[in-house]
Amino acid sequence: ELKVEQNPLFLSMQEGKNYTIYCNYSTTSDRLYWYRQDPGKSLESLFVLLSNGAVKQEGRLMASLDTKARLSTLHITAAVHDLSATYFCAVNTGNQFYFGTGTSLTVIP
């Protein structure tokens, strides 16, 4: 059974600070996704990472993928309050998605 683990589960950080969320998965994967979920809402797609060494950036968020280490990171630069949400990584293998445990991020003014 494929396992997808995120670290940390909860993150409280001050505005302006940097931090990284880690996503480890247990088997080979076609691609890796990062999503954002606001309370009571569905998922918003942030990034799709397709190959080893892939790096994508959007605003204050940057995602990377190391398929050899089975690790993806989501780096937050100079956090702002609007980034407060729960972030999920998801691994796509074959026809299915497996979601990580989620990281609940709170950015404190």
Added chain:
Amino acid sequence: GAVVSQHPSRVICKSGTSVKIECRSLDFQATTMFWYRQFPKQSLMLMATSNEGSKATYEQGVEKDKFLINHASLTLSTLTVTSAHPEDSSFYICSARDQRWLGTGERGTQYFGPGTRLLVL
């Protein structure tokens, strides 16, 4: 981007009744749709894979007789929670897989519906 809708967005029902949730892909055809369940402050758990024109594939531990899935057309999948009980209260999210080649290499991207919040009293 592609849009997936769900209906209803919220439903409250009495214990023992059945509830049907619809998932539609609005601007693309989806041979495969997925149903997830999410409990408060937890991750999404895949319940089943819905295949157009054939039986759904259920994940281990999901009762197929309780969660009936029908994928009768390329744009519609339904999840029926039969004889619902309070423990079935959850946030149900569907996704649809866009099989078209998008040029950016993101073939087969999944698009998620807005979710259906079910409360069983």
